[in-house]
Amino acid sequence: MRLLVASICLALFGNASAAETPSPTVPTMSSVLAESSPEEWIDLDPERTLVMQLETGRVVIELAPQFAPKHVANIIALVKGSYFSNSSIVRSQDNYVVQWGDPKADSKDARSLGEAQAKLPAEFDRAADGLTFTALPDPDSYAAQVGFVDGFPVAREGERAWLTHCYGMVGAGRDNPADSSNGSSLYVVTGHSPRHLDRNITVVGRVLEGMPLLSSLPRGTGPLGFFADPAQNVPIKYIHLASHEPDAKRPRLQKLRSDSDSFLKLIEARRSRHEEWFVHPVGRLELCNMALPVR
């Protein structure tokens, strides 16, 4: 018991998930969430949600067909063909990415893509038209405007919009040709957001549960953080569509709608920090520091 007390006292700085001491009049992130209404939350679509089963637990990935329709369709075809069953995490590069797929993809023993396409066009960005965009008010280093679409962090400039490389975002690895990704090798951002990758690679979704299972993997000692010894590859039991999981194992996650009043209040609560710990209330917010609430 003493240690737990000691640990709490040692906490030493505030965090969204921490116990907060809200002033009665100024909303904080926790007070906004507590007051959100049920209709502001949306269930994940099990036809657009992946469950990646590792030996250590489950990772849940929400796909983004509104930004990468061809890649998402291809990933679903791969998943339905059990492409990722008994595949591996092959790379863990510090402050960058974790990557997975068929460890023998480039050898004669590469597994079949089944019904999936081997070649797809790049889907680096899309028309900004037709998106419900909740803008953040502060400047961004990489784009004219940033904000959220369907809960995803998005940048837009001129008439184009694209998913951004924030922590937890998932993309489709490619080689030098722009159209060399097909979704059979995927990566997730595990460090400071490498926004220079935006518009250079197809982002397909993001992890909504299980990031610590990926981000805390030992770093690979080979070039680019690949595991130098195949024995270090981390087994992936399978990747299924959530809709194909047995009912008892299906993830039941809800995300806060990014076009809801509560999300707007949450942005303001995160811009102006009124928890007792904060001396300087900040007054600004960078895109990748605005986490989407998931429950």
Add this chain to the structure above:
Amino acid sequence: MRLLVASICLALFGNASAAETPSPTVPTMSSVLAESSPEEWIDLDPERTLVMQLETGRVVIELAPQFAPKHVANIIALVKGSYFSNSSIVRSQDNYVVQWGDPKADSKDARSLGEAQAKLPAEFDRAADGLTFTALPDPDSYAAQVGFVDGFPVAREGERAWLTHCYGMVGAGRDNPADSSNGSSLYVVTGHSPRHLDRNITVVGRVLEGMPLLSSLPRGTGPLGFFADPAQNVPIKYIHLASHEPDAKRPRLQKLRSDSDSFLKLIEARRSRHEEWFVHPVGRLELCNMALPVR
């Protein structure tokens, strides 16, 4: 061998540390570094460098007395008094921080601070005057201007300047009172940079070697990522000043001067990505995506 080839082919996106294919006329990060001159590199000051010895290896921390003189002096006093010998890493919170100190700090069994002060004034920012500031040209979400001072990422606004919470930066944990840190509990940023902590807590330096030993620790399952069970605390054998390490074990690191021509060229090479992999050359750079070269 096949696996290594497979792995390289699977790399699928470029990175500063990766093999690059520079155009003969446009500088890339690797070509700039290859052409830097010896006098552009500076040795770490062993009187301002800490060596943290874990069972898994060594972490090297450069202190920043130009920003937090009182905290740095106190940390050095603690280190000289062996305060951190047989201490522990007590916290690993995903996408946030790893924190260490005396796990019994808040109990009656707390270790003595020795010659160090128990109480210090906050050192959240300082006068911008007197700093050699290499500015980045692109907008920042949190400050009027950002750039580098002595290789450290720094923000400035009006007449004040402060160290920013980029990946690998080290700060002094505090409780709610602004002046409640004394350097006996330290943290390092292990996720996306929590810039909202800037000017809210005293930043004292940064890790220059060994980040993967800290960032890949299992995440704590207690509140705020503290290890719920003391058995999960990670032992720290000692923290010494580099100057107190035996000659054979003393780190011999050099950092590129952030006021050098090569650093300016490196900023431009990182802003405009000319490696073959890049389709969109980016043309922008955010502070925490500009790593300081260390060799």
